[in-house]
Amino acid sequence: MKISKNIGLGDPSTNFQNFIDLKLKLLCCRYWLLDLWDCHDMVFPYWRIYWNKNEGGELMHDDKVTPMNPDMLYIIPPFTSFSSRFTKNHIYKTGIHVTGKHLTNDIDEINNEEKSLIHFFTHFNLGVPFDNVYPSIIEIKLTDYLKERLTYLTERLKIENKDFKLTFNLKLQAFIKETLTNIGPELWKTINMDDRVLKVIRFVEMNVDKKLSNAEIANVVHMASNSFARLFKEEMNISVHNFIQNRKIAKACDLFEHSNNTIEEVAYNLGFSDRYHFSRVFKSVTGLTPAVYKSGKYT
Template sequence: MLRDKAVRKREGFKGQRLIVLPKKIIMDFLVKDPITKHIYITDIGYYPKAMFHYAERPNGISQHIIIYCSEGFGWVEINKKRIIVSPSQFVTIPANTSHRYGADEKAPWSIYWAHFKGENAKTIAELIIKNSENYKPQLAYSEDRIKLFDDIYYNLEQGYSDDTLRYVNMIFYHFLSSVIYEDKFNREKKDGSTGIVDDAIKQMQNNIQKTITLHEMAASAKLSVTHFSTLFKKQTGHSPIEYFNHLKIQTACQYLSFTKHTIKELALNVGVEDQYYFSRMFSRLMGISPSEYRRRSKNS
């Protein structure tokens, strides 16, 4: 949580991209057109390294919100339930739901985000949440998915012709389907690499309390260390060990927020025998010590 509320800001980040569709365009076309009325974007943007990013809406908003974190860290609180957001994670906030969110103070997130409405919007949002856990699915990094976002943004920059509005919202439907049906969208599945990486991630998740070496991961995948590491980084954007450490720290954040475990106990629970090494790793990734994180979590 940020210490100084005065520096918090909703937008205004170097390199940001932001489009808010005019209300007249929404009411005169998007809600009436047979194609766009089912799903349509009202706002869309990209905030890189969004230091001090913060938004709070006690009563929610009328649109559903999606946030995809490409790097850095942040947090989202939905109905007073806090979620720590790490790279390659996707959060869905249902419409009319109390929420707030913000970037990590030391390692602020870079996020792609959109607000959307439509006759099918609630069903789509519920399906995304159903297929995830606690509003937050883990997505494999995909350049194809980011290209869909970029295509939407580029075309909206050209104006709001009827054809443009239909085109971008049909793409947005595809973008949402890529989130719901990740395994079908990722083209790397054809050569088996996606299944290999997914299995490795499951192995990590099921063994958070243990130490797994890179050689052991590669052996489980029946690949050489080099081949396995290359496939893993291509899909996730991170090395296997770095990714495993992210998952460990994510779990540690939950322990710090919801248990009274000592730092030593907590370190053992995420497979790190040396509590001082754990504290250093936590501080490097989160930008603050475990003790300070627990204090801020309680204060928030």
């Protein structure tokens, strides 16, 4: 009988298995009654899944308008520039304007379907390199399995909107992962990405607090700056410089949401020369100033 070297791990097989390490991090999950949803040129460093129970919602990306169907889920990858609106109450042509309230069991959904948008959303991250896929709006058919999960989530959100139990967390994660399995393989080409690009992505992630030059980045994989810049752009559909800026702003958003650091402290900790340079980059990526994002008054 052949004994596996991995028997200490409880695996009797000698066949090595290579799994993809997906680090799903939940950021929020809400069920709202929206009266106004005029949001323009939003760009944020996390994934979104949207679902509207009734018609009237629209998403815009790259000059394409996508009417939102109650039988569909809508996935928006990180750093996708998009806009949204509720067609029955469309007022603003610029900026981010949202009014509404948390749906509870005390609110009759049916009586509000004509005048409001019944809107479910969840935000999350998947970790490097899966937070760096091609920007787009992806439509996914609401299968019976997803519909069952969605019904559970929305009913629970009407009861509890803050301190979630383990069952809710597990079912939300299952809902997100099942939704993502319906994305076409072209979106997940990062799995087969050139090893040199993956090495640099990990290097950037570990050194996001430093000022990184193209020469220093290319040296990580022993390539000339111009040659690596071309390789990176081909693999990631984004320049090295813009990728680093996006990762720094993603980290800044995380710090604003999970620390008490000031804007000056965040700018310094991420290697920016001063607050003003940081603010310019932050607004160019997200469309918001750091002060507005930090205040949370954009939603």
